[in-house]
Amino acid sequence: MSDQSGSLSKLAEAGEIPALARLLTVLERDGTNCFARFPELICPQHQAFRIGITGPPGAGKSTLIGQLIGRFRAHGLRVAVMAVDPSSPFSKGAVLGDRIRYSQHFNDPGVFIRSLGSRGSLGGLSSSAYLMVRAFDLAKFDVVLIETVGVGQTELEVMNVADLVAVVLVPESGDSIQGMKAGLLEIADLFVVNKADRPGADAFSHELEASLNLVQRGSQTKLVCTTATNGSGVDELFAFFDEALAKKEWRERRNSSQRLRAEAQALLRAQAEREIQSRMDAISSAEDFLAVFATNTRVIK
Amino acid sequence: MNDESQGAEFRTLDASGAEKFKNELRLGVESVGILTDDNQQFLFRLTSVGNVLAVDGVKAAVVPPAGRVLKVGESAQLVCLMSDGCYLVRVHVRAVDGGEVRFVFEKDIHRLERRNDCRTLVPPGFAISFRLNSVNRALVSNKAAAPSSGHDKLAVIDVSSRGFRLRWTLTEVGGDSNSGLPELKVGDHVSGELSLPAGRRAEIFAAVRNLGSVNGQLQVGLELQNPTIRDEQLLLFACMHIRQQTAL
Structure with missing residues (x-):
């Protein structure tokens, strides 16, 4: 098994996409146990720039990502897309969701698309996401686009994986967003007002900009207006990402103690949950129950 | 599922x-x-x-x-x-x-x-309520339509960007009461004001989509009729607010 595993990671490292697909499946299934089998994941030589794209449902995130993939590919960059999708009722696998819409990129060997099942990961989504992006590093992708519906805390936590986070909103979000002082707004490095051809887009953009200046004095948070369906504003958005990618500051941030601790916390928590689950699975009688605790507690004897 | x-x-x-x-x-x-x-x-x-x-x-x-x-x-x-x-x-x-x-x-x-609807249960402590104004365009002349006193509203059980579910009893001091509330049937249209977190309010026009009894309490599922994008966003952000505030 170890030989097979080893060859899987080597093949993925060499750019064999089918091997990468299998490696990701193993990572999602086995969690941190995979570090023993794939030690090269712990410290990959190459690091991909991770861009998180989140926002409420219907904001046009998938269409925007479709447009961005095209821009990155035009610049010769290899792109991986990781998205959190609902889990299948038949299995714990992700349902792929809107990823199917990226059909124009299916046959491009420089694009890899992978969904992450929202209920399939023991120990939480974040840990699976952290492991998967490491596999994308290993496979030498230049950019990883991470998409989540920014509805709940879990999805927002996935954004910790990213080096830069864009929050996508629509002009009609204006009235609603005023009440949201935390969560979605806190994690943004960049706001995208998509569907900017709709009425009220300018007013909302100015309002958002003003409130950002008010709340985060001296903040560098940028705002870009786009209409993803016709590509309007996407060049400006791409330029922002391209510039950030070139600056390389993201490498320092990724290796900061804060980021490393957050990742370690997610992975260790997942590891602990797996351990608890495996111990629970072993219990089918009172003797089993005692056995679980007898190893830790002499009093039971 | x-x-x-x-x-x-x-x-x-x-x-x-x-x-x-x-x-x-x-x-x-x-x-x-x-x-x-x-x-x-x-x-x-x-x-x-x-x-x-x-x-x-x-x-x-x-x-x-x-x-x-x-x-x-x-x-x-x-x-x-x-x-x-x-x-x-x-x-x-x-x-x-x-x-x-x-x-x-x-x-x-x-x-x-429902993926895009984000249906979300409203846990205790989240003041999301509905004040009924009319049923099938007929004004409701009871406490449900009275000026807000804090005890005249219908509790919202869950909310999504497309609608919400109500407990069809009025919140009263010392107990629940459905006195004065009209009987509803599927297809009826209701209007009223939905109070959301952070002081947001939305004028609602909705249709009754389902009626059910849970633990002896009548519950009414309402679907928004021709909602504006602004209304949908208000409800959506209310769902997001609840989910983010209640995360473990």
Whole structure:
């Protein structure tokens, strides 16, 4: 098994996409146990720039990502897309969701698309996401686009994986967003007002900009207006990402103690949950129950 | 089947829904996703449809030829994104010919629902309530329509971007009361004001979609009628607010 595993990671490292697909499946299934089998994941030589794209449902995130993939590919960059999708009722696998819409990129060997099942990961989504992006590093992708519906805390936590986070909103979000002082707004490095051809887009953009200046004095948070369906504003958005990618500051941030601790916390928590689950699975009688605790507690004897 | 973190829910289609799905397939779906039973994911182009589906058209460099990952007799899940939503069906591999795979699919077809609606339970402590103004355009002349006193509103049980569910009793000091509330039937139209977190309010015009009794309490499911995008966003952000505030 170890030989097979080893060859899987080597093949993925060499750019064999089918091997990468299998490696990701193993990572999602086995969690941190995979570090023993794939030690090269712990410290990959190459690091991909991770861009998180989140926002409420219907904001046009998938269409925007479709447009961005095209821009990155035009610049010769290899792109991986990781998205959190609902889990299948038949299995714990992700349902792929809107990823199917990226059909124009299916046959491009420089694009890899992978969904992450929202209920399939023991120990939480974040840990699976952290492991998967490491596999994308290993496979030498230049950019990883991470998409989540920014509805709940879990999805927002996935954004910790990213080096830069864009929050996508629509002009009609204006009235609603005023009440949201935390969560979605806190994690943004960049706001995208998509569907900017709709009425009220300018007013909302100015309002958002003003409130950002008010709340985060001296903040560098940028705002870009786009209409993803016709590509309007996407060049400006791409330029922002391209510039950030070139600056390389993201490498320092990724290796900061804060980021490393957050990742370690997610992975260790997942590891602990797996351990608890495996111990629970072993219990089918009172003797089993005692056995679980007898190893830790002499009093039971 | 409810996927709480994504607000997603799968519904099994009835016979007419399944037939409609098959007809839509015949009209053409450009691409489909395939999930193998060991959670591998592949995206394919759908090349022909009918009672048997066939997929191929991907370069081996991108994903392995379908024939290499799917064997005759194996089963998988097919995900089809269509104009009206996302569908999921279990398929069995009938034939493999090079890169092309032919499937037969099981009778049950599931539709992914509510994903964009983000239906969210309203936990205690979140003041989301509804003040009823009218039923079928007739003003309601009871406490439910009286100026807000804090005890004249209907409690909201869950909320989504498309509607909400109410407990059809008025909140009273010392107990619940449904005195003065009109009887409703499916299809009735109601209007009123929905109070949301952070002091947001939305004027609502909705239709009764379902009525049910839970633990002896009547519950009413309401669907917004011709909602503006602003209204949908208000409700959506209320859902997001609840989910973020109640996360463990």
